[in-house]
Amino acid sequence: MTFILGIESTSHTFGIGIVEKNDSNIRILANVYSKYVPAKGGIHPREASLHHAREAPQVLKSALNKAGIHIRDIDGIAVALGPGLGPCLRIGATLARFLASYYSKPLIPVNHAVAHIEIGKFVAGFTDPLVIYVSGGNTLIAIQRKKRYRVLGETLDIPLGNLLDTFAREVGLAPPYVVNGKHQVDICSDWGSNFIDLPYTVKGIDLSFSGLLTASLKHAEKARSKKELGDVCLSLRETAFDMIVEVAERALLLTGKKEVLLVGGVASNTALRQKLEAMATLHGAKYKGTSPDVSGDNGAMIAYTGLLLFLHGITIEPEKAFIKQRWRLDEVDLPWLPN
Amino acid sequence: MASKLTLISEGAEAKIYVLEALGTKLIVKHRISKPYRHPLFDKLFRERRTKTEAKILAKLYLSGLPVPAPLFVDPFNSIIIMEYILGTKLSDTIEYLRNKTISTIASRLGEYVGKMHSLKIYHGDLTLANILYNETTNTIYIIDFGLAGHSTDIEEYAIDVHLIERSINALAPEITELFMKNFWNGYARTYSEKYREIKDRVNEIKLRGRYIEERLKRRIEYERYR
Numbered sequence: 066m067t068f069i070l071g072i073e074s075t076s077h078t079f080g081i082g083i084v085e086k087n088d089s090n091i092r093i094l095a096n097v098y099s100k101y102v103p104a105k106g107g108i109h110p111r112e113a114s115l116h117h118a119r120e121a122p123q124v125l126k127s128a129l130n131k132a133g134i135h136i137r138d139i140d141g142i143a144v145a146l147g148p149g150l151g152p153c154l155r156i157g158a159t160l161a162r163f164l165a166s167y168y169s170k171p172l173i174p175v176n177h178a179v180a181h182i183e184i185g186k187f188v189a190g191f192t193d194p195l196v197i198y199v200s201g202g203n204t205l206i207a208i209q210r211k212k213r214y215r216v217l218g219e220t221l222d223i224p225l226g227n228l229l230d231t232f233a234r235e236v237g238l239a240p241p242y243v244v245n246g247k248h249q250v251d252i253c254s255d256w257g258s259n260f261i262d263l264p265y266t267v268k269g270i271d272l273s274f275s276g277l278l279t280a281s282l283k284h285a286e287k288a289r290s291k292k293e294l295g296d297v298c299l300s301l302r303e304t305a306f307d308m309i310v311e312v313a314e315r316a317l318l319l320t321g322k323k324e325v326l327l328v329g330g331v332a333s334n335t336a337l338r339q340k341l342e343a344m345a346t347l348h349g350a351k352y353k354g355t356s357p358d359v360s361g362d363n364g365a366m367i368a369y370t371g372l373l374l375f376l377h378g379i380t381i382e383p384e385k386a387f388i389k390q391r392w393r394l395d396e397v398d399l400p401w402l403p404n
Numbered sequence: 405m406a407s408k409l410t411l412i413s414e415g416a417e418a419k420i421y422v423l424e425a426l427g428t429k430l431i432v433k434h435r436i437s438k439p440y441r442h443p444l445f446d447k448l449f450r451e452r453r454t455k456t457e458a459k460i461l462a463k464l465y466l467s468g469l470p471v472p473a474p475l476f477v478d479p480f481n482s483i484i485i486m487e488y489i490l491g492t493k494l495s496d497t498i499e500y501l502r503n504k505t506i507s508t509i510a511s512r513l514g515e516y517v518g519k520m521h522s523l524k525i526y527h528g529d530l531t532l533a534n535i536l537y538n539e540t541t542n543t544i545y546i547i548d549f550g551l552a553g554h555s556t557d558i559e560e561y562a563i564d565v566h567l568i569e570r571s572i573n574a575l576a577p578e579i580t581e582l583f584m585k586n587f588w589n590g591y592a593r594t595y596s597e598k599y600r601e602i603k604d605r606v607n608e609i610k611l612r613g614r615y616i617e618e619r620l621k622r623r624i625e626y627e628r629y630r
Contacts (some may be wrong), residue, residue, distance in 0.1 A: 148615040202615075208574065215574045221612050260444040267551065269529045269567035303442045310440050315416040319495055319533045319571075340440035347439065348414075391615040 068094075069375055070128070070139045070164075071368025074157030075149025075177045076202065077101045077108050079117040081128040082365030083139075084372050091187070091372065094132035096358065096365035097124050103240055107230065114152035121160055128364065136168060141380070143173040143371020145180065147389030148202070154388040162383040171380040173371040177362075178203060178394040182214060183373060184366035185328035189353035193403070195322040197313050197341065198394075200329035201226035204309070206270055206316045207394060209402045216395050217316045218270025226331045228274045228305060236285045236294065246357065251336060254302050256295025263304045270312045270319075277304055302336060310340045317348055325352045332360040373401055417453070417550060422488065431472060431489070433457075435482035435550075450482040453550040458484050460525055460549045467523055469516055470545045489545050491536030498532060498576050509537065509544055510583040514590025516546060517564060521602075522595045526560035528552050531571035558598055562605035565591075569606070 066087045073080040080098030084091060101116040103109060129136060144161035147154060165172035182196050196207045196214070204226075205219035223231070233239035233249040242249055261284060264276040281301040288294040317325065325345040331337060332355045345352035359365060374380075377400040407425035409432065414420070421432040435450040458477040461484075465473045476485040498506070513535065520527065527534075528551030536545040553560070568587070573580050592599045610616075 210574065211577060215577070216613070217570070217574045219613055221609070260442055262445075262448065265449075268563050269531055269551070269571070271563075271567070271570075303445060307441050307445065311416065315529075315531075318414075318416050319531065319575075343440040344438075393613070393615050 067140045067372065067375070068132075068134060068138055069141045069143055069173070069368045069372040070136075071143040071145075071175065071180075071364045071366070071371050072157045072161050073098070073145050073177070073180075073362050073364045073367045074117050074153050075145050075147070076153055076362060077113055078362035079120050079124055079156070080362060080364035080367075081124050082363060082368040083128055083132040083134070084365065084368040085132075086372055086376075091369070093365045093369070094134070095128040096363055097128040097131060098363050099124055105240065107234060108150070110150045110152045113150065114156050117153055117156040121156060124364075125160070136164070139168070139170060141171045141173050141371060141375045143175050143367050143374070144386070145177040145367050146174045146386060147177065147392035149177060149388075149390065151388065151390050154390065158386060158388050162386055166383050171375065172383050172386055173374050173379065174381045174386060175367050175370045175374065176392055176394065176397045177367075179214065179397055179399065180366040180370040181328045182207070182326075182394075183370045184359050184363075185326050185332075185353075185355045187369055188355060188359055189324075189326055191324045191326055191351075191353060193322065194324035194326035194353075195313065195317050195320060195350075197309065197325065197327050198329045199225045199309065199327070199331040199337070201230065201331075203329060203394075204272065204274075205394070206312055208316075208320050208322065209399075211404055212398050212400065212402050214394050214397075214399070214402070216393075217319070218272070218312050221268070221271050221273045222275040223278065225274065225305060225309065226329075228278050229302075229331070232278060232281055232285075232298075232301060235282055246333065248334060250298050250302055251334065253295055253298035254336075256291050257297070257299035258292075259296040259299075260303065261296055261300040263300050265304055265308060267308050267311055270316050272308050272312055274305060274308075277301065306337050306340050309337065310344050313341060314344050314348070317345070317350060323350050325350050327352075327354045328360060329355075330361050333357040373399075377401060415548070417450075423485065429488040430475065431486045433484045433486065451479050454479045454482040454484060456552060457549045460552045460554075461486065463523065464520060464525065464549075467519070469519060470543065471549070472545070472547060489536055489538075489547070491538040491543075491545060493533050494535040494537050494544070495532035495571070495575055497537055497539075498572070498579070503579070503582060505542075506579055506583060507586045508542070510586035511590035512544060513546075513568070514587040514592075515594045516544075516590075517568075517587075518591040518594030520546075521561040521564070521598075524554055524556055526553060526555055527564050527567075528560070530564045530567045532568070532575060533571075558602050558605055561598075562602050562609055565602065565606045566609045 083095040099120040204224040238249040266273040342352040423430040461474040473487040534548040
């Protein structure tokens, strides 16, 4: 039996997950996290890192309790070394280096983006999907080819999550950004019914959202009622999601994949899921999203990806385990991917 | 006279039929309504793209570029009827082609794209799936101009080149260098005036992706000289 502990602290979430592998299968034993919620504005990297430092001991204890094992029984410590916010990454990395050195455990370097995709594949039971990865930091379409994830298309400016969050914040709807699992832009979309023609920028499989954001904010400024603001929210959401689905559709036909997998923080969005599912069905491909507990940032995905790396002998010396704020998905060689 | 309509392919936004009529073969491209799109937007969208494609195809065809000739346009039903072209998508065949063939294709594509850009037209979706290759005649055709447009901004031209490079990088990473070297050679032959500028812009676009290490390095250098 192999136990791997994974630490996630790339952005707003500090999380620890523990996975177990026995002869026949892999199970998630614990997935505990604590989320930093800003009182005003967006994520303040220092405030977020202070939150992580404060919460780390408690989250670690509770993860070990939940899994019902002692830290001595762990076979390896996996940590997300990037990409993400420097101050936040340092908290996770420091804890991981300490645990690895003090308890003499192998340290496993995990790329956060790879982890999002791997946990998605694991939960969905997919082997070779077209990946649509949408979060606050990423918006990209990828496939696996020649031992790596290859990016077919991505945003040329801001990511989708960033677009929705910035809009909600600028018009005064957020924080909080999400209420009862529903994003403010979705809540506000229910108030509207008219469609406004907004900039729709698709370039091949690449996208651009900055013009859409500016135009939406201009329209929102002119809105004089709840309904008028609702129209802007609805049009913004429809335009942004239609763009994503269009590039996904183009990528699907280009690659001929039979599975469509939606991962990342925005994967829990119902409207986006419905559109993507309709698109996949249209082309006879299987669609799977990722459930909210593993679609947002979490420790289990780091532990699971750490396990895959560990089984292929990929570890790192604690003194060499530097954080990497910029570490692209398509830079990482992954031995378990097909050639 | 008897005529026959056969569905041959279902693209991301349109159904492609072969129409056999008047003793010849024609292509019918019908932009279909999508269940996931907002209905008001859907109509606007299909109409707009049909018009654009027809206009651009006409202009390029008359300028002697290898694109299908548009014969009939109905924007309200989003239908274009155009010339039939025999060939396979480069995205399906590139893996099986010899390096010599790839070099020829790349350099010729560079020439065509250069000529298109010199006419102030960009393609907007220049991927391997939108290039047809005919092995018997050893010719290539560029298709699918739904995202195309007129522009004097070199940004749009650079995006075209960026898209073709990314498409090769995703489908056949090992030949990217060979392909792009020949592509640029061809491109410089037909569009030499802004060749340098566009090449620089393509490199800049690459750095716009998320979490790119070189971008960080560049900023550090900049700060050193301030």
